[in-house]
Amino acid sequence: MVSCSAPKSDQEVFSESQRQEAEAITAPTMYAVSELEQRLIDQGLVDLQESIPGIRVELKYSTTDNFFGQDVYGELDRAYLQPEVADQLKKAQELLQAENPDYTLLVYDGVRPLSVQQILWDNLDKPDSIKPLYVADPKVGSLHNFGVAVDLTIYDTKADSALDMGTGYDFFGYPAYPDREKQMLAERKITPQQVANREVLRKVMFAAGFKGIGSEWWHFNAYTRKEAGEKFEIVQ
Numbered sequence: 001m002v003s004c005s006a007p008k009s010d011q012e013v014f015s016e017s018q019r020q021e022a023e024a025i026t027a028p029t030m031y032a033v034s035e036l037e038q039r040l041i042d043q044g045l046v047d048l049q050e051s052i053p054g055i056r057v058e059l060k061y062s063t064t065d066n067f068f069g070q071d072v073y074g075e076l077d078r079a080y081l082q083p084e085v086a087d088q089l090k091k092a093q094e095l096l097q098a099e100n101p102d103y104t105l106l107v108y109d110g111v112r113p114l115s116v117q118q119i120l121w122d123n124l125d126k127p128d129s130i131k132p133l134y135v136a137d138p139k140v141g142s143l144h145n146f147g148v149a150v151d152l153t154i155y156d157t158k159a160d161s162a163l164d165m166g167t168g169y170d171f172f173g174y175p176a177y178p179d180r181e182k183q184m185l186a187e188r189k190i191t192p193q194q195v196a197n198r199e200v201l202r203k204v205m206f207a208a209g210f211k212g213i214g215s216e217w218w219h220f221n222a223y224t225r226k227e228a229g230e231k232f233e234i235v236q
Helices: 008-024 035-042 083-099 114-123 177-186 192-208 223-232
Strands: 103-109 150-155 209-215 216-221
Touching: 008 223, 083 150, 083 192, 150 192, 177 192, 192 209, 192 216
Parallel strands: none
Antiparallel strands: 103 150, 150 216, 209 216
């Protein structure tokens, strides 16, 4: 005896169609994970685009638009940080958008694996004696190598452009130095509005527990070198 199930009603078919459509909308976007990205995931780092709503990422070292003029990240185009640091950055994003909903953080670099740091060191066309002025010696490591430093700016979604900070990313010169802003203003190398834009970034980053450095307006650290060495392993 053959058992036959009753045909579905129009309502049941429609409900099933609605369910499948809803699942398609809510399902996470899948993408191919490169070998480098998988190593970051395996070492416990967090994808900022998945953990921080609305944040933007434009990895400069996955392009040639950087001081070295080289793409050293290859297929990697997503930024990663240690989980605790990602939480701090999420707080900075929330503070920023609470004051100006049109603004969002735009990340240029997060964790930088030691293997990539070595590539940068080897390919920097400078004497070894002055290389540390431009890139950290991989024998020592930088806070980027621990996944506790981030390079970023502010993106104005309404204007569809990043805020004018006076210089581009990876600009090596006094106009990029927070420590030299008064001098650069006096010499008219930067403008009051550019400094005001930097202050917006610094305000939310400092409030979230980050510290800046004197020579790069875009760079912020969540921990000191000593603290990072005690809490984390260098990311390979």
